Amino acid sequence: MSTTINPGALLLEHFETRSRRRRGRLSRNATLIVGCTLLGLVIVASLAAPLLTNYSPETLDPLRPLAPPLSSGHLLGTDEFGRDIFARILYGGRIDLLVAFGATGVTLVVGTAIGLVSGYFGGWVDAVIMRIVDLFFAFPFFVLVIAIVAMLGPSIFNMFIAIWLTSWISYARITRGHTVVAKGREYVLAAKALGYRHSRVMLRHILPNVVSFVLIFAMVDAVGNVLLGAALGFLGLGAKPPSPEWGAMISDGQNYILSSWWLSTLPGIAIVIVGVGFSLLGDGLADLLRADD
Amino acid sequence: MARYRFIGRRVLQLIPVLFGITVVTFFLLRLIPGDPALQILGQHYTKAGAVEVRHALGLDRPLWQQYVLFVQHLFQGNLGESITFKQSARSVITERLPPTLFLVAYAATVATVVSIPTGVVSALRRSGVFDQTARVTTLVGFAMPPFWLGIILILIFSIHLHVFPVNGYGNSFTAHLDHLFLPSLTIALGFSTILIRTLRSSTLAVLASDYVDTARVKGISRLAVLRKHVLRNAIVSVVVVFGINLAYLISGTVIVETVFGIPGVGSLLIDSVSTRDYPVVQGVTLVFAVLVVAINLLTDLVHASLDPRVVLE
Numbered sequence: 001m002s003t004t005i006n007p008g009a010l011l012l013e014h015f016e017t018r019s020r021r022r023r024g025r026l027s028r029n030a031t032l033i034v035g036c037t038l039l040g041l042v043i044v045a046s047l048a049a050p051l052l053t054n055y056s057p058e059t060l061d062p063l064r065p066l067a068p069p070l071s072s073g074h075l076l077g078t079d080e081f082g083r084d085i086f087a088r089i090l091y092g093g094r095i096d097l098l099v100a101f102g103a104t105g106v107t108l109v110v111g112t113a114i115g116l117v118s119g120y121f122g123g124w125v126d127a128v129i130m131r132i133v134d135l136f137f138a139f140p141f142f143v144l145v146i147a148i149v150a151m152l153g154p155s156i157f158n159m160f161i162a163i164w165l166t167s168w169i170s171y172a173r174i175t176r177g178h179t180v181v182a183k184g185r186e187y188v189l190a191a192k193a194l195g196y197r198h199s200r201v202m203l204r205h206i207l208p209n210v211v212s213f214v215l216i217f218a219m220v221d222a223v224g225n226v227l228l229g230a231a232l233g234f235l236g237l238g239a240k241p242p243s244p245e246w247g248a249m250i251s252d253g254q255n256y257i258l259s260s261w262w263l264s265t266l267p268g269i270a271i272v273i274v275g276v277g278f279s280l281l282g283d284g285l286a287d288l289l290r291a292d293d
Numbered sequence: 294m295a296r297y298r299f300i301g302r303r304v305l306q307l308i309p310v311l312f313g314i315t316v317v318t319f320f321l322l323r324l325i326p327g328d329p330a331l332q333i334l335g336q337h338y339t340k341a342g343a344v345e346v347r348h349a350l351g352l353d354r355p356l357w358q359q360y361v362l363f364v365q366h367l368f369q370g371n372l373g374e375s376i377t378f379k380q381s382a383r384s385v386i387t388e389r390l391p392p393t394l395f396l397v398a399y400a401a402t403v404a405t406v407v408s409i410p411t412g413v414v415s416a417l418r419r420s421g422v423f424d425q426t427a428r429v430t431t432l433v434g435f436a437m438p439p440f441w442l443g444i445i446l447i448l449i450f451s452i453h454l455h456v457f458p459v460n461g462y463g464n465s466f467t468a469h470l471d472h473l474f475l476p477s478l479t480i481a482l483g484f485s486t487i488l489i490r491t492l493r494s495s496t497l498a499v500l501a502s503d504y505v506d507t508a509r510v511k512g513i514s515r516l517a518v519l520r521k522h523v524l525r526n527a528i529v530s531v532v533v534v535f536g537i538n539l540a541y542l543i544s545g546t547v548i549v550e551t552v553f554g555i556p557g558v559g560s561l562l563i564d565s566v567s568t569r570d571y572p573v574v575q576g577v578t579l580v581f582a583v584l585v586v587a588i589n590l591l592t593d594l595v596h597a598s599l600d601p602r603v604v605l606e
Contacts, residue, residue: 131309131313134309134310134313135310135313135314135316135317136317137540138310138313138314138582138585138586139314139317139540139578139581139582139585140539140540140541140543140544140581140582140585141540141541141544142540142544142547142548143543143544143547143562143577143578143581143582144317144578146547146562146563146566147321147562147574147575147577147578148321148324149566150565150566150569150571150574151321151322151324151325151571151574152324152325152326153326153332154566223435223436226436227436227438227439230438230440230441231438231439231440231548234438234440234548235548235551235563235566236567237566247438247440250438250440250441250444251440254444257444257447257448257452258452261448264441264444265441265445268437268438268441268444268445271436271437271438271441272433272436272437272438273436274436275435275436275437276432276433276436278436279432279435279436280432
C-alpha cells in the first residue's frame with residue numbers, strides 16, 4: 001500500500017460518503033414525508049368534507065341509485081339508496097380516524113404510564129402488573145375485543161372501551177422493558193443522587209429515552225386499530241348502518257358486489273391509504289430515531 | 294435430560310396462564326350492563342323467567358361461588374347451555390371446531406410457502422427490483438382489511454374466473470382444500486407481510502455472519518451455504534414468528550369465516566354476539582385462548598428441537 005495520500009481519491013471518497021449519507025437521510029425522510037402526506041391528506045379531506053362535496057353522506061336520492069363512478073355529479077358513484085359515495089367516504093373518515101387516534105392515543109398514554117411505574121418501582125407492583133399483562137396476552141386480541149363488545153352491547157363507544165381495556169398491555173410491556181434498562185444507567189443514578197423526586201426522574205429522565213420505542217409501536221398499533229374499527233363496523237358490532245363508517249360501507253356494498261363493485265371496493269382503498277400512511281410514518285420514525293442512536 | 298426439563302418447565306408455566314384465562318372469561322359475563330336476564334329474555338321477559346335465567350347462569354350466588362362453580366364445570370367439560378341452540382355450548386362449539394382448525398393449519402401452510410422464498414430472495418437480492426416490489430406489496434398488504442381482501446378475491450376468482458367456490462366448507466378433504474383456499478389465502482397474505490419482513494432481516498443477518506464467511510472460505514458452494522445456513526435459519530424464524538403472531542392468525546379466522554360463510558367457531562362467535570348467546574360467546578373466547586396457548590406450546594417445542602440454545606437458556 002502506498003504511503004502517499006492521493007488527494008483526489010480522498011476528496012472523491014469524501015464526496016461519495018457525503019452524498020451517500022445525504023441520500024440515506026433523504027430516502028429516510030421520503031418515507032416519513034410520504035407517510036405524513038398520505039395521513040395529512042386524509043385528515044384534511046375528512047375534516048374539510050363540507051367544502052369538498054355538496055352532498056351530505058346520509059341524504060337519499062331514490063332517483064339515482066347505484067350510479068357508477070364518474071357519472072354526472074357523482075365522482076365515485078352512488079350506493080343502493082343514491083347516497084354519494086365520495087361524500088360518505090369523506091365523512092366516514094372522521095369516524096375511522098377517530099378510532100385510530102382515540103383508541104391508540106388513550107392506550108398509549110395509559111399503557112406507557114403503567115409500564116413506567118411497573119419498571120421503575122419493580123417489586124410487587126411490577127409483579128402484579130406483569131401478571132395481568134401476561135394474562136391478557138394469552139387471548140387473541142380481536143376475539144377478546146369482540147367478546148367484550150358482545151357483553152357490553154355493540155356500539156362504537158363500547159368498542160372504544162373494549163380496545164382501551166385490552167390494548168394498553170403492549171405499551172406497558174414495551175415501556176417496562178426499556179425502563180428497567182434505563183433505570184440502571186448512570187444518568188438515572190445521577191438524577192436520583194441529586195435527590196430528584198421519583199416523578200421527575202421518571203418523566204424527565206427515563207420517559208424521553210423510552211418514548212421513541214413506544215411511538216414506533218404506536219404507528220403499527222394505529223394500523224391495527226383502523227383495521228379493527230373497520231372490522232367491527234363490517235361485522236355490525238361498531239358503527240351502525242346509516243353511519244358512513246368505511247367497514248360498514250364495505251359490508252353494505254357486499255350485497256351489490258355482482259353489479260356494482262365500487263360500493264365495497266372504494267371504502268377499502270381509503271382504509272389501505274390510512275394504513276399505509278401510518279406504516280410509513282412508523283418506518284420513517286424508526287429509521288430516524290435509530291440514526292440518532 | 295435438559296430437553297425434558299425444558300418441556301417440564303414449559304408445561305408448568307401453563308398453569309398460571311390457564312388460571313388467568315378462566316378468570317378473564319369468567320368476568321366477561323359480569324360486563325353485561327344491567328340485568329343479564331333482561332338482556333337475554335328481551336321482550337319475553339317475565340319475573341319467573343328471569344329467576345330461571347339467573348339461576349341457570351349462576352348469578353344468584355356470591356361471586357366466589359360462581360367462579361368455583363365455573364371452574365368445576367370447566368373440569369367436567371361443561372361450558373353452560375347455549376340459549377339459541379337449546380343444547381350444551383360445548384357440543385355447539387366442538388361441532389364447529391374442525392373447519393376452524395383446518396383453516397388455521399391451511400393458512401399457516403400457505404403463508405409459509407409464500408413467505409420463505411419471498412423473504413429469502415428479497416434478502417439475497419437486496420434493494421433489487423424483487424426486493425422493492427416485495428417491500429411495497431407487504432406495506433400495502435399489512436394495511437389491507439382482511440374482510441375487504443376476501444371480498445375482492447371472491448369477486449375475482451369465484452365470480453369472474455369461476456376457479457373457486459364462493460363460500461362454504463365442502464364435505465370431503467379435497468373439497469375442504471378447494472373451499473378453504475381463498476379464505477386461507479386471505480389470512481395468509483396478511484400474515485405473510487409480517488413473516489416476509491422477519492425472514493428478510495434474519496436472512497440478512499445470517500448472510501453477514503462470520504460462519505457464512507467461514508463456510509464460503511472453506512470452499513463450500515453458495516447453494517450449500519444457502520441450504521445449510523440460510524434456509525435452516527429461515528425455518529427457525531418462521532416458527533418464532535408463528536409463536537409471536539399466533540393470536541393474529543387465529544383472530545383472522547373470525548372475520549374470514551364470516552366473509553366466506555364457513556361454519557367454524559369464528560362465525561359462531563359473531564352469530565352468538567348478535568343473538569346474545571352469552572354462554573357461547575364465553576365458551577368460544579375460552580376455546581380460542583386455549584387454542585393459542587396450545588399452539589404456542591407446540592411452536593415452542595418445535596423451536597427447541599430446531600435450536601438447541603433455547604433448551605439451555
